[in-house]
Amino acid sequence: MASGEQDVSEVALKGASAPMAVAASRAAVLRRLRLTDAIFHGLTRGASLAVLALLSGVIIALIYGAAPALSTFGFGFLFDESWNPVTERFGALAPIFGTLVTSFIAMLIAVPVGLMVAFFLTELCPKMLRRPIGIAIELLAGIPSIIYGIWGLFVFAPFMQEHVQPLFINTFANVPVLSTLFAGPPYGIGMFTAGLILAIMVLPFVTSISRDVFDAVPPVLKEAAYGVGCTTWEVFRYVVLPFTRVGVIGGFMLGLGRALGETMAVTFVIGNAHHISASLFAPGTTISASIANEFTEAVGDLYTSSLVALGLILFFITFCVLAIARYLLLRLQQQGGK
Amino acid sequence: MAITASKTAALDSPLYAGRRRRNTIAKGMAYAATIFGLGWLVLILGVLLYKGIGGLSLAVFTENTPPPGAAGGLLNAIMGSIMMTVLGVIIGTPIGILAGTYLAEYGRHDKLSSVVRFINDILLSAPSIVIGLFVYEILVAPMGHFSGWAGAVALAVIVIPVVVRTTEDMLTLVPDTLREAAASIGLPRAHMIVRIAYRAAQAGIVTGILLAIARISGETAPLLFTALNNQFFSMNMGAPMPSLPVVIFQFALSPYAEWQKLAWTGALLITVTVLGLSILARSLTSGRKS
Numbered sequence: 001m002a003s004g005e006q007d008v009s010e011v012a013l014k015g016a017s018a019p020m021a022v023a024a025s026r027a028a029v030l031r032r033l034r035l036t037d038a039i040f041h042g043l044t045r046g047a048s049l050a051v052l053a054l055l056s057g058v059i060i061a062l063i064y065g066a067a068p069a070l071s072t073f074g075f076g077f078l079f080d081e082s083w084n085p086v087t088e089r090f091g092a093l094a095p096i097f098g099t100l101v102t103s104f105i106a107m108l109i110a111v112p113v114g115l116m117v118a119f120f121l122t123e124l125c126p127k128m129l130r131r132p133i134g135i136a137i138e139l140l141a142g143i144p145s146i147i148y149g150i151w152g153l154f155v156f157a158p159f160m161q162e163h164v165q166p167l168f169i170n171t172f173a174n175v176p177v178l179s180t181l182f183a184g185p186p187y188g189i190g191m192f193t194a195g196l197i198l199a200i201m202v203l204p205f206v207t208s209i210s211r212d213v214f215d216a217v218p219p220v221l222k223e224a225a226y227g228v229g230c231t232t233w234e235v236f237r238y239v240v241l242p243f244t245r246v247g248v249i250g251g252f253m254l255g256l257g258r259a260l261g262e263t264m265a266v267t268f269v270i271g272n273a274h275h276i277s278a279s280l281f282a283p284g285t286t287i288s289a290s291i292a293n294e295f296t297e298a299v300g301d302l303y304t305s306s307l308v309a310l311g312l313i314l315f316f317i318t319f320c321v322l323a324i325a326r327y328l329l330l331r332l333q334q335q336g337g338k
Numbered sequence: 339m340a341i342t343a344s345k346t347a348a349l350d351s352p353l354y355a356g357r358r359r360r361n362t363i364a365k366g367m368a369y370a371a372t373i374f375g376l377g378w379l380v381l382i383l384g385v386l387l388y389k390g391i392g393g394l395s396l397a398v399f400t401e402n403t404p405p406p407g408a409a410g411g412l413l414n415a416i417m418g419s420i421m422m423t424v425l426g427v428i429i430g431t432p433i434g435i436l437a438g439t440y441l442a443e444y445g446r447h448d449k450l451s452s453v454v455r456f457i458n459d460i461l462l463s464a465p466s467i468v469i470g471l472f473v474y475e476i477l478v479a480p481m482g483h484f485s486g487w488a489g490a491v492a493l494a495v496i497v498i499p500v501v502v503r504t505t506e507d508m509l510t511l512v513p514d515t516l517r518e519a520a521a522s523i524g525l526p527r528a529h530m531i532v533r534i535a536y537r538a539a540q541a542g543i544v545t546g547i548l549l550a551i552a553r554i555s556g557e558t559a560p561l562l563f564t565a566l567n568n569q570f571f572s573m574n575m576g577a578p579m580p581s582l583p584v585v586i587f588q589f590a591l592s593p594y595a596e597w598q599k600l601a602w603t604g605a606l607l608i609t610v611t612v613l614g615l616s617i618l619a620r621s622l623t624s625g626r627k628s
Contacts, residue, residue, distance in 0.1 A: 033526045040528035041444055047436030048445070048454045051502060054495065055457045058468065061475035116371035124368055133372065135620065140379045142616045143609060144556020146583050150590045150605050151382050154389075154598075200378045207375065231361035254463065261465025263559040264587065288467045288559070295474075295563045311471040318465055326459050 062315060065308035068301055077309060083274035085299070090306035092313055094274045098191060098284040099314070102266060103259040105195025105280070106202050110259075111252055113199075114206030119236050121207075122214040134211065141204035149268035152197045153189075157269050160196075161188030165281055183279040187271065192280040194270045201265055202255040209251030213244045213332065247332035253325030257318050263288035287314040383609070390606025393599045398607075402571050403585060406594045412604055414571040415585040421573070422486055422565060422581060423555050426493030431547055434498045438505025443531050446510075455506075462499040469495050470560035478564060486572075486579035489565025496557060497550040504546025508539040545619040552615035556608050558583035582608055 069090065070077060080091020121134060165186030172178035182192075217240050225235045241248070271283020272293050285293075287310045298304045397411045404410025437454065445451040473492040478484055512535050520530035536543070566578040567588060586604045589597035 037526040037528040044436045044440035044444055047433045048440040048450065050433055051437050051454050051458050051498065054498065055461055058472045061472045065471065065475045113371045113374060116368045117375050120368035120372045124365060136376055136379055139613055139616065142552060142612055143382065144583065144612055146556060146558045146586055147382065147386065147605050147609055150586060150601060151385055153590060155385050203375055231357055233361040233364035257463050263465065263467045288465060291467055291471065292559060292562055296566065308471055311468050314465055315468045319460060322460050322463055326456060
């Protein structure tokens, strides 16, 4: 009887403890789930903070590395043309000048050509060819810059030296301004060649962003313009371009950022000469080319530090250009969203 | 009859003729620009094939870089490139995927995310030579010597923004109904993300990683003063390490014909790898869309 009672109580106990045990284990499981969720949340947040830390780290490391040069030369560093490792006198003017000139040449060519290619891809191209040509342009963007460099050095520069540069020099010999711009012996390498190679490199960026931006134009707008009898060109010039102006400029700035910071393609063909010449055919240097050419061979703290300071200037310039580009593209996105 | 006559008269009026002429010119320029743009691609790839294929032989893959004036291969450079690329991806990808996950899932609309998104876009197009300087300052200068590790870290810094961007883009493409369905059966967010969102966005995330590999396998500037170069075969990550792009840079600028020939062959190898990877990446996502 006693045993029977015990049985009953045991059963009762079991009956009562079973839900409790389930509840307890469920709570444990929930706690574990909440914990893993919190850990995962923390991990992802940490990783995105790491991205922030990365950029701050780049800035701090560059400022730290550039400090000796900047404290020695002060602001004069920006406006000094001399670059003399023997007397340890360094100035950034020639590389800054070269960077700006080569990027300017590149944009001068890449912008109109890129816009026209995007015009072709969005308005004129037969449907069947649109995708392959678009992909081909993007592949051009994916080719590593060292390939452009080696091609520029062995194929493009000799071609420029033998054919293009003599032609320019002879044609413009008696034209006032142009005779200064296109003067001197045709070396093949130099600012002009570097600018042209940059143009080829930047072209795909300008094209693919312009195309994406043009594709975002609502078809009704274009159809309305076609409906009142506009030609294809008029639709593009007076409807598509004004509508996408902000985004297109954002795309240009992105391309410009690429051109300013491009290293290898330029290093091969720029000639690495630290002086400023009025002639575009003269060898020059850019910020990135100076660093790539001289950094490992730089002797002495001041020399190394001056090169890091050049890097800091380059980072500052591209940061501003890219920030403007992103801001403009963001504005277009919000405008498109509304 | 009268209508046709007036129509032709209208079409022949100077205004219409001018507009039509401008249209034709603009269209012609667009065709010319496209041919010009694609022409460079054909030209560059053509020259690369022509110059590179001549030097292609088994020796390229089995022998180390030669001293000046001798024949040899690119084995040590290829090995170094592969090791640093793989390590760079191993270091960079997890951080990139996690940060991208935060941007797309946990903090889609918060303040931190918009800042990180902006900073990430800046890093994405920051000059790679500056990344090289950064790694030089934080790793090479304190350690006192160039090393394969420094090269791998420099490459990882380039991988991170690419992966962050594609991961975020691909996760935002996952329909919210999937997330809501998971939440409605009580799945915590972490499980929803790992079991459902990641699985739905798998192809896209892999594409991002492939694009990142394509990007770093041709990078030269960040390796120049982090991994430096090495004449010999080396698997030691703590020592200077050769890589294909740096060897191309050195050999192409040298006066020796054998070195220049090897540089062209190396250039062909890199281009084929990079183009192959980007085409593979593209086919992964386009297959999913259709």
